[in-house]
Amino acid sequence: MNRFAISEEPFLIAPLREQLLGHDAGAYASFEGWVRDHNEGRAVQGLFYESYRALAETEGQAIIDQALERFAITRAACVHRTGELALGELAVWVGVSAGHRGPAFEACRWIIDEVKSRVPIWKHERYATGAPTWLHPDP
Amino acid sequence: MNRFAISEEPFLIAPLREQLLGHDAGAYASFEGWVRDHNEGRAVQGLFYESYRALAETEGQAIIDQALERFAITRAACVHRTGELALGELAVWVGVSAGHRGPAFEACRWIIDEVKSRVPIWKHERYATGAPTWLHPDP
Amino acid sequence: MSVTVLYFASLREAAGVDRELLPLPASLRALYDALSLRHGFSLPATKLRVAVDGAFVPWDSPLSDGCEIAFIPPVSGG
Amino acid sequence: MSVTVLYFASLREAAGVDRELLPLPASLRALYDALSLRHGFSLPATKLRVAVDGAFVPWDSPLSDGCEIAFIPPVSGG
Numbered sequence: 375m376n377r378f379a380i381s382e383e384p385f386l387i388a389p390l391r392e393q394l395l396g397h398d399a400g401a402y403a404s405f406e407g408w409v410r411d412h413n414e415g416r417a418v419q420g421l422f423y424e425s426y427r428a429l430a431e432t433e434g435q436a437i438i439d440q441a442l443e444r445f446a447i448t449r450a451a452c453v454h455r456t457g458e459l460a461l462g463e464l465a466v467w468v469g470v471s472a473g474h475r476g477p478a479f480e481a482c483r484w485i486i487d488e489v490k491s492r493v494p495i496w497k498h499e500r501y502a503t504g505a506p507t508w509l510h511p512d513p
Numbered sequence: 514m515n516r517f518a519i520s521e522e523p524f525l526i527a528p529l530r531e532q533l534l535g536h537d538a539g540a541y542a543s544f545e546g547w548v549r550d551h552n553e554g555r556a557v558q559g560l561f562y563e564s565y566r567a568l569a570e571t572e573g574q575a576i577i578d579q580a581l582e583r584f585a586i587t588r589a590a591c592v593h594r595t596g597e598l599a600l601g602e603l604a605v606w607v608g609v610s611a612g613h614r615g616p617a618f619e620a621c622r623w624i625i626d627e628v629k630s631r632v633p634i635w636k637h638e639r640y641a642t643g644a645p646t647w648l649h650p651d652p
Numbered sequence: 653m654s655v656t657v658l659y660f661a662s663l664r665e666a667a668g669v670d671r672e673l674l675p676l677p678a679s680l681r682a683l684y685d686a687l688s689l690r691h692g693f694s695l696p697a698t699k700l701r702v703a704v705d706g707a708f709v710p711w712d713s714p715l716s717d718g719c720e721i722a723f724i725p726p727v728s729g730g
Numbered sequence: 731m732s733v734t735v736l737y738f739a740s741l742r743e744a745a746g747v748d749r750e751l752l753p754l755p756a757s758l759r760a761l762y763d764a765l766s767l768r769h770g771f772s773l774p775a776t777k778l779r780v781a782v783d784g785a786f787v788p789w790d791s792p793l794s795d796g797c798e799i800a801f802i803p804p805v806s807g808g
Contacts, residue, residue: 388527397600400549403542403621405614407730410539423729426660426722428706430729454729461536466730475544479622482542486614486730494703494722495729496661508662509728510695546808562807565738565800567784569807593807605808625808633781633800634807635739647740648806649773 376442378434379453380427380495387467390451399448399471403478405486407466409459417502423456423465426494430454437488445481447472452485454495515581517573518592519566519634526606529590538587538610542617544625546605548598556641562595562604565633569593576627584620586611591624593634655715657687658722667691680704680711684723695725733793735765736800745769758782758789762801773803 387406394402412418434452441450448471455465468485472478489495500506526545533541551557573591580589589609598604607624611617628634639645653676659667667687677683684697701708701724704715708724715721731754737745745765755761762775779786779802782793786802793799 395547395601397550400547402545402547404545405618406541406543407614408534408539408541410612411536424661424664425729426658426703426724429703429708429722429724432706433708462534473549475546475622475625479544479618483614483618490727490730492727493729494660494724494727496725497728498661508665508725510662510699510726511728512699512726563739563742564807565736565781565802568781568786568800568802571784572786629805629808631805632807633738633802633805635803636806637739647743647803649740649777649804650806651777651804 376438376449377451378431378438380425380430380434381453381455382457384455384463385453385467387464390453390467391469394449394451394469394471396448396471398473400473401475401478402469402471403475403482404470405466405468405482406464407486409461409463409465411461413499416504418461419500419502420458420460421500422458422498423454424496424498425454425456427456430493430495433493434489437485437492440488441470441481441485445472445484446474446477447481450481450485452489454489454493456495515577515588516590517570517577519564519569519573520592520594521596523594523602524592524606526603526608529592529606530608533588533590533608533610535587535610537612539612540614540617541608541610542614542621543609544605544607544621545603546625548600548602548604550600552638555643557600558639558641559597559599560639561597561637562593563635563637564593564595566595569633572632573628576624576631579627580609580620580624583623584611585613585616586620589620589624591628593628593632595634653717655683655718656720657683658720660722661725662695663691663693663723663725666693676715676717680713680715680721683721700725731795733796734798735761736798738800739803740773741769741771741801741803744771754793754795758791758793758799761799778803
């Protein structure tokens with residue numbers, strides 16, 4: 375599997391990881407982003423991710439394809455949640471398999487960095503005190 | 514959980530990962546090493562890991578403790594298999610949770626690098642052709 | 653001669669709708685400036701990217717009848 | 731006055747046993763040199779680390795009656 379997907383519902387990692395396994399690959403690196411109970415010093419009570427789904431899937435797939443070109447990896451995939459998420463819920467998962475650990479780690483890091491900077495998904499945070507906010511960080 | 518363990522039997526990642534979760538951590542990086550069907554150009558049929566178990570557990574725990582000091586991470590753990598392993602079997606797992614992805618990735622990479630260089634575990638490979646070999650790489 | 657404009661995140665919240673059908677504008681930049689005035693968008697165009705028909709395009713791309721335009725505020729996934 | 735020596739990996743294979751009870755040697759280095767001759771170890775001492783009673787120690791550490799010595803060939807876990 376070499377795919378990027380948006381999931382509007384909670385998703386399981388195990389079957390995604392399974393599809394990256396192979397006797398040719400000796401290394402697997404993964405990343406998960408979870409909803410934290412704080413962000414930049416503010417107590418977070420929950421959040422909502424909105425996406426421009428068609429463009430997010432195109433852009434996400436382009437990132438996976440570019441990772442497969444740039445790094446000596448075997449397979450890569452990423453799934454990003456949208457909708458309402460509770461504290462501790464899984465927001466994003468990236469998995470990469472490779473012959474060796476160096477490229478597995480580097481590609482995994484590169485993919486999450488690119489997803490965070492390029493894929494049209496927006497976070498709306500609700501706080502313990504104060505108005506909820508759409509996050510539009512400076513690039 | 515902040516622990517290093519040797520496992521003589523196949524082990525499940527899910528309960529280990531579960532223990533690293535927490536509402537305070539937003540990032541989780543993990544690494545898995547699987548038995549490949551080749552190594553340095555030779556077809557591998559299977560392998561055996563031997564450890565000096567008492568020293569391996571002491572040294573592995575020291576690596577986890579050092580990672581917790583060196584990196585801004587929340588929790589870290591590592592389990593290494595010993596005994597007979599088939600192709601595709603899980604040989605080693607490292608999991609790290611942190612507030613942010615940078616330290617999670619860096620600590621995860623550091624832990625597996627240190628485990629590979631310092632923990633008294635030895636790999637015995639069986640090949641399609643030729644005598645099986647204990648691997649004693651130059652440091 | 654019209655275009656559809658999609659709104660996301662804070663732009664959607666400010667516009668109060670997630671899409672509008674509007675007359676074909678002279679340019680993407682002219683359209684965003686007009687919409688900023690109308691809806692009170694606080695993000696300057698320089699902070700945004702723009703997509704037409706589901707693909708990112710430069711701000712000076714030509715527009716055609718019936719196209720779908722999305723102004724993309726700084727993203728915050730992950 | 732004796733020590734136990736533990737063998738692992740290729741040293742265990744060459745020695746044909748995983749441990750031996752031996753007279754207390756003058757030094758770790760003298761012990762390894764004697765065992766290399768006896769068992770035909772191909773790894774030079776410079777490639778090994780050494781542990782006494784379950785902890786890594788320098789090669790010039792003193793030895794005491796009843797201690798457990800392990801010569802640690804280059805590791806290959808992971």
